[in-house]
Amino acid sequence: MAATEERFPPARRRIADNLRDFRQSVLRRIDLLRGEEPENVHKPSKGRFLAEIGYLVAPIRRRFEPELPIEPAGSPKVVILLPGFATGPWRMRYMAQQLERAGHKVKRWGMGYNFGPTPENFRQLGDRLCSVRERYGQDVVLIGWSLGGVFAREVAKLHPECVERVITLGTPFSHSPYSNNMWRVYQVTAGHRVEEPPIDGVLYEKPPVETVAFWSPRDGVISRRAACGLPGERDRAVALRCTHMGFCNSAEVILALDEELKR
Structure with a gap:
């Protein structure tokens, strides 16, 4: 007892x-x-933000639209897709399928859902990148949607020898980390302030590889200033007409990626 x-x-x-x-x-x-957010933020309007809900009907609408005019690529690429905040690879499945139609090898990022950066998941992503590079004997194109593009840019800085190109889709790498309509949700979910990420690095600094920023004036989540960036922060910027949620399945975006991968 x-x-x-x-x-x-x-x-x-x-x-x-x-x-x-x-x-x-x-x-x-x-x-x-x-x-509280600082005074210099630049955010999409509430109307743009509410319009993002239209992504829910995109899969239904796609069933009644013609197949995208995707032609076989002359020089197929090896691609890793990096999902946005609080989403997983399934949200980029349609994009993966269309790029595979062109003959590209499209791989997942290997870490499930994206709930923000940590030193550990950056190490895992670096290992994944190097493993894919070694397996296929070809530099990898990183395509990151939203927060996934932050991962793509930062891992390319750590392993530029494995990366051919970085393409970001509505990624908030420039301006203020508050220049978006989701920073409060992000902070609560990730557990840290947006200006204090638990990783080393300066987000607006360009990786030492070709870096292309896709952005949209119709983006209701991320400010165009944050996603487009300044000339020294990326090599090229491509303006498209889609919502933020549409970056991963919009026909215009996928066709623009198809053209980009032919370069």
């Missing part, structure tokens, strides 16, 4: 410690949700 009683205090302490940690975590998330 005495031995049994001695085991209870440590158990109670663990429960108390867990409750305290949980309370601190909740309070921190609330603080992140209440954060």
